[in-house]
Structure formats: C-alpha cells, structure tokens
Amino acid sequence: MEKNNEDTTKQITNRLSRIIGQLQAIKRMTEEKRECGEVLIQISAARSALDSAAKMILQNHINTCIQDAVEKNDESAINDLNKVLSKFLY
Template sequence: MSQPTATRLKNRLRRTDGQLQGILKMVDDGRDCQDILTQLAAVRSSVERIMGVVVAENVRGCIEDDQLTEAQQAKLADALTLVVKNH
C-alpha cells in the first residue's frame, strides 16, 4: 500500500474510532436510541468506505500501468472511484 494511501486510511480509521468513542459516551449518558442508531449508521458507512479504499488499492497494486491502455486506465480509475464511493 502506498504511503499516501496508508496515511489516508489511518486518518479514516482514527475518525471512525472517534465516532465509536462518541457512541460509547452516548450510551453511558443514556442518550436516545434513535441518536445512537444514527451515529452507528455513520460508523457503518465509514467502515464500508474504508473497505472500498482497501479493495481499490489492492486492485491498483495488482495491475501494472503498462498493462493497460490509457482508455483502460481511465475506465479502471472510474470503476475504482465508484467502489470507494459506494462502499
């Protein structure tokens, strides 16, 4: 995994950890279930996006740039962007 990607991934994980810590505090404070569920949904979305980043980085690492034409590289980049956005 490239260093810039690893750094972005760590930042996302830290942010997600912060969200989880906030949810723990909400539970301790006796907050409303709906508020807790809203935050849990945000964490789930964050984890899914992190998974998309990892999958996209893995695919990029498996394919050499010289194996694809420029048009194929552009299509692959678009597809990987969709994976990250939708997971």
C-alpha cells in the same frame, strides 16, 4: 496491505482514526443513556465510514496486488480475492 504508497496508507489510517473517535462517541452516548434514535444514527454513520475505508483498501489491493498478480498470471491471488470478497460481502 502489502503494497501501497504512503499517501494511501495515511488516508486510510486517518479515516480509521476518525472511525475510532466515532465509536468512542457512540459508547459515551450509550453510557449517557442518550436517545436510541440518536445512537442508531451515529452507528449508521460509523458503519458508512467503515464501508468507505474498506472500499479504499479494496481499491488499493486491486490496483496493486491484483494487478501485479494478473501481470504474472498468478491465479491464486484472484482466488484469494474471491474468498475475501465472499466473507466481506457476507
């Protein structure tokens, strides 16, 4: 994340820390041989949280870097965004 404000960085970092905690809990659940359905539900929750963090990062990128690139008529930034989106969206 090249450009952003400290609030955004803190929000994203906090969200990622919570996701790390979720993943550690899922690992413990697996080690404890908890019911598969429970583990899958927690994986789904972690995936959703990760998607939410990615959305925050993407919104920040568009609102800062891409907006700046458009103002400077920098087409390479748009091309780079398209490449990232094609990988991110599978």
